[in-house]
Amino acid sequence: MNKILYAIIPVLAFSIIFVNAFFGHLIFASETQEVVNKYSVYVHLLSEWESDSKNIIFDVTNTWHKSDKISNVNHVFDAESKEYNENQLHELNGKSYVELKHEFSNCQEEWQPMLYRKAVDTVRHEIEYVQGQQLSADPTVSVYPDIQNKNYENSEQQSEIKNGYVQFFPICTSRDTTSYDYSVKTDNKDLGFDVYFVSSSIQREQFVDSEFDYYTESGCYAQNKQSYSGTCNNIKKDSGLLVIFPDNLKPWTTKVTVNLYENN
Template sequence: MKNIYYFLIPLIALIVILFNAFFGHLLFTSPYDQDISKYSIYIHLQPEWNSYPGNILFDVTNVWSNPKSNVTGFGYDSSDTTMFSDYNSNQLHYQKQKSFVELKHEFSNCESSWKPHLYRYAVDSIRSSSESLQGIKLNNDPYVSIYKNIPNEKYSLEKQKELVKSGYVQFIPICTLEYFTSYEFGISIDDKNTFFDAYFVPSEIELNHYLDNNSFIFYDQPKCFTINHNSFSGICNNVTKNSGLLVIIPDNLKLSLTKIKISLHEKLLN
């Protein structure tokens, strides 16, 4: 038996060497045809909030079509922070006289993106398939998540309207080079005792309008917004390039860290 191992091990090593020599370059190409921008936003609520000392983490993945892309593989170097230095520092902000500290991690405002190498794509696809089998998501794309539409059952719509008036609001921008485009999106919150409202809006200006008087403009197509949900997926057509997702969370968080996953995916108009 040992003699067989002595034969097989060098043979396997030889096969690996030959495969790498002839096809190794394929491992460093990408089978994915869209750019990926992935970042997180960490919110530390201050004592003025009912949810203090709670924290909020937005985990954002934006997959978009970039005709000017020169990205061919996973070329992002995490040690190079120069591209993020203008965006990724602690910032003290206020919403309705309540303060919070915001930290963006690897946010580049669509100026930096990546594509997965073949081996990275294979590993991520296996993970995504596992999540689909567990019912976490409804699709198999490793970088685009479609979630079940699950309404929150703890609060009535009347109570929801009351709670969001004092809630936390976050704007998540899209990435596009088109003036008009279409975006599908998925959003999920890990605390099932609370909820989120989400609206596709024309620009970040609507965040200020909401904070000023709880009134703002949003795309009112049926799948462009949702209220009082734990998870939701939709698609919004003919949105302009400055558009984004406005997410509202009530100020009643009980977890030390509430995680919100957001998936944005550009689907170009034909």
């Protein structure tokens, strides 16, 4: 009997993982008005960059509310019909980088987190909450403490980021004007990031060209942080979040966690 169980349990475990990996986005799609979209963006900086570290990983959670007008329409992501995980060569500040980004990061489809990922995220959330790294007791919402980068002054940060790396994350909304809670943290202890809510992805290029514009209301931006949470109100539907690092990354890989939550 034990021998049979030893054979069945691994097969069962593998089957569950397999089903989650390939069909979890269909099985566990939300029937509510709330859509949870999780994805990652991998960035590899090429030789022109000054950073010792050439790798940045952005783990993103984007939560928004469906429109009542389209709530019955199936927007579930069809993995079989998409070509995603393609390397794309880009240039920023005259320096090249390779970006690996999923197509379902564009807010057009619903990509629910798989069941096993929900479990892992919940456990991680509880551990961080006990350790004080997480301020929210709700495992579906991340709120990080406000931690200033103390390695150098903000004036140095503002000088350094002018030639740094800038990443744009679109919000997902069906409304013309909305409000978003957000939180950002990094595991890089050597430097800080700036974060700004901006009107559109165009501001990413304008930041590089020194013609940068952003939402200036309290809670819509922060400078020289290692961890931050805020709320930005009255933002337009094409808006998004810019996260900016100086070109001085030293660890092998810098990991950045970004959470975006549309308010009711």
